Amino acid sequence: GAVVSQHPSWVICKSGTSVKIECRSLDFQATTMFWYRQFPKQSLMLMATSNEGSKATYEQGVEKDKFLINHASLTLSTLTVTSAHPEDSSFYICSARVPGQGGYGYTFGSGTRLTVV
Amino acid sequence: GNSVTQMEGPVTLSEEAFLTINCTYTATGYPSLFWYVQYPGEGLQLLLKATKADDKGSNKGFEATYRKETTSFHLEKGSVQVSDSAVYFCALSVENQGGKLIFGQGTELSVKP
Numbered sequence: 001g002a003v004v005s006q007h008p009s010w011v012i013c014k015s016g017t018s019v020k021i022e023c024r025s026l027d028f029q030a031t032t033m034f035w036y037r038q039f040p041k042q043s044l045m046l047m048a049t050s051n052e053g054s055k056a057t058y059e060q061g062v063e064k065d066k067f068l069i070n071h072a073s074l075t076l077s078t079l080t081v082t083s084a085h086p087e088d089s090s091f092y093i094c095s096a097r098v099p100g101q102g103g104y105g106y107t108f109g110s111g112t113r114l115t116v117v
Numbered sequence: 118g119n120s121v122t123q124m125e126g127p128v129t130l131s132e133e134a135f136l137t138i139n140c141t142y143t144a145t146g147y148p149s150l151f152w153y154v155q156y157p158g159e160g161l162q163l164l165l166k167a168t169k170a171d172d173k174g175s176n177k178g179f180e181a182t183y184r185k186e187t188t189s190f191h192l193e194k195g196s197v198q199v200s201d202s203a204v205y206f207c208a209l210s211v212e213n214q215g216g217k218l219i220f221g222q223g224t225e226l227s228v229k230p
Contacts, residue, residue: 108160
């Protein structure tokens with residue numbers, strides 16, 4: 001149980017285009033989702049927290065207009081990288097809090113490898 | 118602010134060796150502590166967790182004890198296997214601060230046969 005499906009698993013796009021990454025909770029309702037970015041051989045950096053039906057809360061230094069997060073339903077959150085550039089190439093991972101486990105349950109998507117050329 | 122510090126990798130061990138990966142934290146509030154494992158090209162999997170002082174989390178032969186007095190949560194395994202080769206992340210969350218997970222920098226473990 002408590003599975004988050006993340007798509008696509010990898011994407012290559014041209015510089016200047018936009019890319020959308022989706023995370024769906026398959027068997028539970030995800031009120032809160034977190035979006036992380038991971039550089040090669042580095043840790044996960046929290047980008048933003050999205051709550052269903054409200055605006056996302058971005059971490060300091062993360063460009064809101066570049067990384068658009070939408071959490072329009074209890075089972076879907078999306079991250080859109082707008083006007084992508086090579087420096088946006090990274091591994092993006094979503095995570096959802098799992099209800100029924102208090103504050104202690106988190107499940108992760110399998111990640112999206114974005115390459116901007 | 119909240120932060121997690123792990124020992125730097127990579128750590129290279131022979132099969133059946135003893136493993137320790139150090140993790141210390143700073144937190145405003147009372148954190149829950151976690152260890153996650155990431156295999157190449159994959160997302161994160163929860164390895165174990167502890168929610169209060171002196172709790173011991175354990176799974177698949179791995180253990181970690183929540184030490185409030187030393188603000189530590191070191192990961193240990195008595196006998197590692199080649200299949201344990203992965204990157205290990207220590208993390209914390211504080212419930213009244215949005216519940217977001219804060220990760221350490223990760224420690225790469227390589228186990229040789």
